[in-house]
Amino acid sequence: MDEKLKQDLIQIVGEANVTDSLIDRVSFSYDASEHSHRPEGGVWVESAEQVSEIMKLANRERIPIIPRGAGTGLSGMAVPIEGGIILDLNRMNQILKISIEDRLAVVQPGVVYANLEKALAPDGFFFPPDPASGKVSTLGGNVATNAGGLKGAKYGTTRDYVLGLQVVLPDGRIMRTGSKAMKSVSGYDLTRLFVGSEGTLGIVTEITLKINPKPTATSTALATFDNLEDAGNAINQIMHSGIIPSALEILGRETLSAINQNTDLNLPEVDAMLLAETDGYTREETDYQLGKVIDVFRRNNAREVRQAETAKDVEDLWAARKSAYAVLARIESNFVLEDVTVPMTQITALLKGIQGISEKQHIRIATFGHAGDGNLHPQILYNGYDPEQVKQMERASADLFKLAIDLGGTLTGEHGIGLSKAPFMTLEHDPVAMDVMRSLKKMFDPNNILNPGKMGLEV
């Protein structure tokens, strides 16, 4: 790091909170994607005022600033691809307020999702998005990517729960958006402009979240299918049953087999397994809803339908689903985890298309995901030391993105664009929308110092 810059940063955050050591620079060069690039250094911040001072300095000196939470992002959005300084928000980790009567929580961006869950649990409340990375990912990161998760179909994503923000703009100005009221239509919706903006428009330094009382009853069932077509049809017919499951997950053959290799769950290795949960406050309610789902499973030739009878059964089923990402990650040295999302009627076509891409590109793709909102996670497995396999992975990814868009879907349901999908933005968005996004970036960040190189916004 340039010595003058280092001294300036030390002035703002103190010597202990500035680093340009090799080990820190290497740690800060990665997230959970396949991308990496070393920054010049990093700073740990503790207040919006410090962030503001840093942004003023960076804006004056034209130094890229890359905000970072837990680094669990899957599309490279925290990777400092153009160098610069990592701004680490993990020390801003205070839950500032929980008010059950007001139905809200006010938190700093470095609070880990699971810690908020823990703090809300005694009052029977929760923050519904439930991202799979929730044990480690931070709420600031959840906001930056508009994180979704297992409960998306019924409860929506982070966006639906952010009432207001404190944001530091690229020029250092500190702004408040939104309201502590449950609803507001006062002026433009600045709040949601920042949700999902991947740290490219401003740095979130405080978040006001709407929270929900947690339903106290659930019912759970699994169904196995001998072919993808039946499973796909079951998924999209569930909407016709008149209920929304609180979770509806799919696990493909490759995924089931990987789970069996790594656990003693002994899952049937069929083409597809569906896992459904319904929630409510009474057993009558959750069983009534689950009954509707089970009817759909049966009508679509499920080989087996099994309702979980005990808490242990339920736990085992969800443990299996939640282990998918990790057990697949162990099969090959490398993987990319995609999150294409399509309209529900296109799920069968997406499942079959993924199979086709796997065959065409000679690469293993294991699939699981949130079937209830059309969001699949094809996990492409490859050996990163074999240049041919890296090319196969890249071609498979590109095919997958084209397939999702051809089916009327989106590149990303919950992981964001970052670096991984930046080259594909124009597949999904028309030239006017691209132009408007670029104008927005320019309006907020004319010197392009905040997380540059992301989202395909540079021409």
Added chain:
Amino acid sequence: MDEKLKQDLIQIVGEANVTDSLIDRVSFSYDASEHSHRPEGGVWVESAEQVSEIMKLANRERIPIIPRGAGTGLSGMAVPIEGGIILDLNRMNQILKISIEDRLAVVQPGVVYANLEKALAPDGFFFPPDPASGKVSTLGGNVATNAGGLKGAKYGTTRDYVLGLQVVLPDGRIMRTGSKAMKSVSGYDLTRLFVGSEGTLGIVTEITLKINPKPTATSTALATFDNLEDAGNAINQIMHSGIIPSALEILGRETLSAINQNTDLNLPEVDAMLLAETDGYTREETDYQLGKVIDVFRRNNAREVRQAETAKDVEDLWAARKSAYAVLARIESNFVLEDVTVPMTQITALLKGIQGISEKQHIRIATFGHAGDGNLHPQILYNGYDPEQVKQMERASADLFKLAIDLGGTLTGEHGIGLSKAPFMTLEHDPVAMDVMRSLKKMFDPNNILNPGKMGLEV
């Protein structure tokens, strides 16, 4: 209307769809607020392409264009305060697609809310926001104001259901935002930048909405309270009961008395009546939830708690609530209906504050509203022919806005800023947020031709 302009407009939409007759200009000068101003004329459009041509013309000639749906807005946002041309979207009234399996509806902006409800009902689906004006208001207007309604606490507002838009920008370019997938984090959230933007950033010409299966069971109860404090406490303690009612409405003494004068419902004329509904799929579920609400009512000294036993009971109760606006409107020659919204713990203070303002400004204020999300509707009743009463109304409004902001709330929960609350924007938003909103307006509409004079964005 200038003859050259008239001929240019006729070229675009045909002679039958251009007007500058006095009667049309007078009709177009009002909405449901206290504001009015005559436009130079109006056009009826039938396609995005026509809207695009009109915007190109208007941008070239610097003519204000004011998009208009049903004209039911309560804050003057469709009033052509700087003259110009009304762009009437009522003829773009086609439901383009309903796909239950995809859980979505695609509509033109002129579709009336109730007509979509009717079209969804056979499949047991609904579009939840349920604005009180739903029988006449258009979905384009609902999007422009981010309309809310009786189901807000449990089901959110319009914003939570808009998946994508087609928008014509002020320069005539046509853009698509969002996705037909249930969730997407691809690029900036342009969709929600337009939701609630009151027709100042672009003209919405197509809307893709997420729809919900409608719960098949409800339970309903009312409770009466001899003082506001008890009612307010009951409202904010309901969150602690662990459930969210599908509706929780409040009716104040003035409102109850007005309803009694105009119906044979014979409601008790207490300080406050609360009306609660819970929903689900089974009677066990809805009664369980309602039981929690009734416990809270009893703990807070409800004079009477009555659970509706028959469909007729339920219908009567909701008829009473829904008649509030209309019966109050008949009491005086004029009224303004506000929609201040506060955090739930501040509801008692808001209720008492409204009473105080009524006494201080010597003006009648009747209150009802959506207690479940902190959104009250104080309806200020006055004689518009009496200049002194007009001043009292203006002072009472100003006091009310200050009160809501002092209590940590917002100027508007669901009616929007428009003209009525434009002078008060800086009470709620800090100078940076105001500056960002102004920059956004300038970015999209550098010549300020689209619905100018609204939202307090002009300095």
